[in-house]
Amino acid sequence: MEAAFSQFYKRTPKQRLALLAETLGLSEAEQQALQQRAAQGDAPLLIENYLTTYQLPEGVAVNFRVNGHDYVVPMVTEEPSVIAAASNGAKQLTIAGGITAAVHSRLLTGQVVLSDVKVYASIDDWVALHQNELLDVAKQAHPSIVTRGGGPKSIRTRDLGEGFVSIDLTVDVKAAMGANMMNTMLEAVADVVQSKLHHTTLFSILSNAGDQSLTTATVSVPVSQLADDLDDAQQVAKRLVQASRIAQLDPMRAVTHNKGIMNGVDALVIAMGNDWRAIESAAHAFAVKDGQYRGLSDWQLAGDRLTGTLTLPLPVGTVGGATKVLPLVSINQKIARINSPEELMKLIAAVGLAQNFAALKALVTSGIQQGHMKMQVRSLAMTVGATPQEVPVLTEQLMALKDPNEAQAKQLLKQIRN
Numbered sequence: 001m002e003a004a005f006s007q008f009y010k011r012t013p014k015q016r017l018a019l020l021a022e023t024l025g026l027s028e029a030e031q032q033a034l035q036q037r038a039a040q041g042d043a044p045l046l047i048e049n050y051l052t053t054y055q056l057p058e059g060v061a062v063n064f065r066v067n068g069h070d071y072v073v074p075m076v077t078e079e080p081s082v083i084a085a086a087s088n089g090a091k092q093l094t095i096a097g098g099i100t101a102a103v104h105s106r107l108l109t110g111q112v113v114l115s116d117v118k119v120y121a122s123i124d125d126w127v128a129l130h131q132n133e134l135l136d137v138a139k140q141a142h143p144s145i146v147t148r149g150g151g152p153k154s155i156r157t158r159d160l161g162e163g164f165v166s167i168d169l170t171v172d173v174k175a176a177m178g179a180n181m182m183n184t185m186l187e188a189v190a191d192v193v194q195s196k197l198h199h200t201t202l203f204s205i206l207s208n209a210g211d212q213s214l215t216t217a218t219v220s221v222p223v224s225q226l227a228d229d230l231d232d233a234q235q236v237a238k239r240l241v242q243a244s245r246i247a248q249l250d251p252m253r254a255v256t257h258n259k260g261i262m263n264g265v266d267a268l269v270i271a272m273g274n275d276w277r278a279i280e281s282a283a284h285a286f287a288v289k290d291g292q293y294r295g296l297s298d299w300q301l302a303g304d305r306l307t308g309t310l311t312l313p314l315p316v317g318t319v320g321g322a323t324k325v326l327p328l329v330s331i332n333q334k335i336a337r338i339n340s341p342e343e344l345m346k347l348i349a350a351v352g353l354a355q356n357f358a359a360l361k362a363l364v365t366s367g368i369q370q371g372h373m374k375m376q377v378r379s380l381a382m383t384v385g386a387t388p389q390e391v392p393v394l395t396e397q398l399m400a401l402k403d404p405n406e407a408q409a410k411q412l413l414k415q416i417r418n
């Protein structure tokens with residue numbers, strides 16, 4: 001097989017498909033399915049060995065009010081119930097007065113790492129002495145970002161131990177995510193370190209920590225809004241706060257708590273053509289910032305109000321990367337009325353908070369399955385091959401069963417077809 005795939009990258013998508021079909025036995029129908037999903041425009045050029053375009057459904061969450069503005073939120077996800085829960089959570093938070101969100105700062109940090117350092121102070125002193133020169137070198141490596149009002153801001157060193165030292169460069173990347181411009185600047189700084197400090201560098205790359213791109217979303221909900229009866233509402237508020245507290249105490253629960261937040265965050269980040277692996281890594285690193293993995297959000301009772309806070313590192317961009325190449329991103333930016341990365345950061349944090357509110361409230365009241373049931377059953381109907389016409393009928397029949405399974409779904413579908 002290795003010989004057949006030699007120079008695979010030089011072949012056209014059509015030739016790649018033909019080779020895959022021949023060597024892996026893809027049927028005519030499978031080949032057609034791959035071909036029919038070919039992307040438009042330049043999207044195939046984004047990656048290597050392009051074959052086809054893997055489709056994920058996109059929907060919109062509604063009812064969001066953030067800092068007094070109403071938003072419709074494009075979300076790309078394969079998971080049922082995520083968009084329904086986001087819209088439902090947002091509706092309740094909007095009735096409560098809406099979400100407030102603020103960006104703490106928007107900078108990117110990158111590292112030039114040195115190894116085999118004998119005396120840390122010698123590197124630290126040299127960098128301190130040459131910081132203006134190093135910042136100038138970084139500026140000259142990508143001058144257009146300086147013209148745009150951004151560029152390198154500061155440089156410092158950190159002793160990592162075991163002879164490793166990190167020279168950290170902080171850059172204002174304006175509206176971009178900034179990975180490539182940062183890496184270009186770091187490599188220029190590394191060249192100077194090697195030629196003038198005479199110390200070889202191990203590697204140079206941005207950090208995905210995102211801790212200088214923090215955004216906080218907050219909300220305050222009257223307890224009375226949580227149920228028709230005030231006693232019930234107080235119980236819901238108390239249980240919701242307790243559920244949030246458990247995510248602070250128990251890493252096993254915190255992972256699931258945060259996964260629920262990322263359901264909404266990732267869906268919006270993907271819709272905006274951004275690097276969701278970067279956002280995922282940053283979020284989980286931030287969740288363990290004090291040494292224990294904890295829930296990213298926090299819910300407290302303050303008198304007769306329930307307050308929720310979510311802080312996330314959100315190093316996203318509204319230009320560059322895949323944002324112009326993926327055809328739907330600019331339309332999604334228009335749908336969400338996003339004109340700046342700061343606005344996007346605030347909306348993402350707000351979506352995470354609404355998603356978390358909806359999940360926690362469901363969890364401590366009806367349980368998570370009740371709300372999810374219809375969507376999960378729809379998925380089951382599709383899994384067993386129901387057509388779009390059959391899905392509603394089969395879903396209704398499956399909903400009448402206690403805990404429907406695949407065998408029952410197949411059986412019912414057979415009956416519908418007879």
Ligand code: NDP
Pocket residue numbers: 144145148173174175176177178179180181182206208275278317319320321322
């Ligand atoms: P680009 O390389 O596309 O750079 C952004 C470009 O946007 C700049 O070069 C700039 O052009 C242009 N631009 C236009 N308007 C503005 C503006 N207002 N502010 C800032 N820039 C503007 O993308 P990024 O550097 O943002 O890198 C993002 C990509 O890098 C993502 O696809 C990511 O997946 C990938 N990546 C991620 C890594 C990681 O996370 N570890 C590592 C490597 C890559 P001009 O040159 O004219 O200034």
